[in-house]
Each structure stands twice: as structure tokens, then as C-alpha cells.
Amino acid sequence: KQEVTQIPAALSVPEGENLVLNCSFTDSAIYNLQWFRQDPGKGLTSLLLIQSSQREQTSGRLNASLDKSSGRSTLYIAASQPGDSATYLCAVMLTGGSEKLVFGKGTKLTVNP
Amino acid sequence: GAVVSQHPSWVICKSGTSVKIECRSLDFQATTMFWYRQFPKQSLMLMATSNEGSKATYEQGVEKDKFLINHASLTLSTLTVTSAHPEDSSFYICSGYPNYGYTFGSGTRLTVV
Numbered sequence: 001k002q003e004v005t006q007i008p009a010a011l012s013v014p015e016g017e018n019l020v021l022n023c024s025f026t027d028s029a030i031y032n033l034q035w036f037r038q039d040p041g042k043g044l045t046s047l048l049l050i051q052s053s054q055r056e057q058t059s060g061r062l063n064a065s066l067d068k069s070s071g072r073s074t075l076y077i078a079a080s081q082p083g084d085s086a087t088y089l090c091a092v093m094l095t096g097g098s099e100k101l102v103f104g105k106g107t108k109l110t111v112n113p
Numbered sequence: 114g115a116v117v118s119q120h121p122s123w124v125i126c127k128s129g130t131s132v133k134i135e136c137r138s139l140d141f142q143a144t145t146m147f148w149y150r151q152f153p154k155q156s157l158m159l160m161a162t163s164n165e166g167s168k169a170t171y172e173q174g175v176e177k178d179k180f181l182i183n184h185a186s187l188t189l190s191t192l193t194v195t196s197a198h199p200e201d202s203s204f205y206i207c208s209g210y211p212n213y214g215y216t217f218g219s220g221t222r223l224t225v226v
Contacts, residue, residue, distance in 0.1 A: 032214075041222060043218050044208075045217075046217075099162075100162070101208075103157045104156060106156070
């Protein structure tokens with residue numbers, strides 16, 4: 001059974017700091033991995049999607065890497081801003097055509113002005 | 114980008130009543146949509162996969178008679194929580210899969226009193 005773990009569960013940093021969020025998964029047979037942002041009481045916003053054949057994706061100040069063989073992904077946020085405060089969720093899509101996502105519990109990020 | 118519209122965003126109902134949540138794909142056709150539930154400080158958990166024109170597929174442990182799913186068109190899926198109880202209070206969120214990345218609705222906060 002695929003399990004996704006995110007470390008740390010919560011993170012508080014001063015504005016301007018670079019930071020890394022970690023995600024690990026137990027079964028390397030994934031179709032892709034996606035990072036989402038969730039604001040309190042809101043839906044999910046897709047940040048980056050990495051296909052299983054890819055190593056990383058970048059969007060603005062965000063960079064996500066994937067090491068499928070070791071079951072790890074990291075989300076790097078450069079020059080953090082208070083507006084980055086949210087919960088960041090990592091999810092893997094299982095292979096086999098089911099299109100199911102397995103989520104981690106998320107990392108709650110607070111960026112202090 | 115692809116948009117999924119979910120309504121209502123929040124609802125309060127009395128125990129024993131039923132509540133319907135709608136999920137619409139606004140700019141793509143969704144043969145499949147996914148319904149998740151999220152309890153406080155927990156991961157999103159897949160409840161069921163709705164399939165246009167056929168029966169939904171429920172995850173283990175999810176009562177299909179309690180959580181009725183209808184996917185009558187390529188743009189609309191509905192989840193009805195029947196005979197709601199306080200333990201059904203949760204955040205329900207739907208998603209579509211327009212290309213190779215998920216798009217989520219804004220979620221519905223259900224409170225059963």
C-alpha cells in the first residue's frame with residue numbers, strides 16, 4: 001500500500017529565507033508526483049507536476065525534484081514571502097491507469113514578515 | 114487552465130437530513146471525477162471515483178448507500194450525503210483530471226448538527 005509522508009509537519013521561517021519541504025513515498029511505482037498548495041478552508045491549487053520520467057520542474061520561485069528510485073521529492077521555495085504561508089501537500093498518482101492520488105498530510109508553512 | 118466549480122462552499126444541516134454537493138467541470142469534459150474527504154489535520158482521502166454514465170467506484174470502507182454519487186453528464190458529478198450524522202462533518206472536495214494533472218474544486222465544509 002502506497003504511503004506518503006511529509007516532513008516537517010509545520011515550519012515557520014522569516015521572510016526572505018529559502019526553504020525545502022520534503023516528501024517521501026513507499027512505492028516507487030508511481031505515474032507522477034504533484035505538489036499542491038492549500039489555504040485554510042479552501043481547495044487545492046496545483047503548483048508543480050513531475051512525471052515519473054522527469055527529475056525536476058520549476059515555476060517561478062518554486063522548484064520540485066523527484067528521485068523515484070529512492071522514493072523522495074523536495075519542494076524548494078526561494079526567497080519566501082508572507083503570501084507563501086499555506087499548507088503544502090504532496091501527492092503521488094498510482095500506476096495502472098486508476099488516476100488515483102495518495103496524499104501526504106502536508107507541511108504547514110508560516111512565513112513571518 | 115482547467116476549472117472545477119464546486120458548490121456549496123459550506124453547509125450546515127441537521128442530523129438525519131441529506132445534503133447534495135455539486136462539482137462541475139467548466140472548460141473540459143470529465144468522464145471521471147474524484148471525491149475526497151479531509152478531516153482536520155489529516156490527509157485528503159479518496160472516497161470514490163465517479164464515472165460518467167456508470168456506477169461510481171467506492172474505496173474500501175466508504176458506504177456507498179450513504180454517499181450517493183451521480184455522474185449523469187460529462188460536466189457534472191454530485192455527491193449526496195444521506196442521513197447525515199455529526200461524524201460526517203468534514204471537508205469534501207472534488208477533482209477532475211483534464212490532461213495529466215489534477216484540478217480541484219474549492220471544497221465544501223459540511224457541518225452536521
